[in-house]
Amino acid sequence: MASLVLKMSVSLDGFVAPPDGSTGWEAAGRSPDGASWTLETVSNAGVHLMGAATYARWADFWPSAPGPFAKPMNDIPKVVFSNSLESADWAETTIVSGDLTDAVRDSSRNAPAGTYLLGAVHGSPDRWSRPA
Helix, strand or coil: CCCEEEECCCCCCCCCCCCCCCCCHHHHCCCHHHHHHHHHHHHCEEEEEEEHHHHHHHHHHHHHCCCCCHHHHHHCCEEEECCCCCCCCCCCEEEECCCHHHHHHHHHHHCCCEEEEECCCCCCCCCCCCCC
């Protein structure tokens, strides 16, 4: 089975997003090396997994976006987890509902390279935890 990689920007002090969910802060201080690593990681994904809110924002942006990230974001298959989204106009997009565990397992099993989970937070988490 291919690897599952969570891509989520977090500052050293734990900041992930302002209360309004806006983005842009994560690239503001990115070094050229950091941008290169991020582009390589995104480009090597076999499938991108995301929720409906991320899909809604990105489906309006990426299809006509300039720059080096546009190609992998548009070309790599995307799986959107949603129980309410009925159609997806962004190329290479499949909508999945129901059991997320099975869907992630199936997406990872069928991906030729790693599965890339594009993370976002709406609001602020009360605490971070990680498995032991």
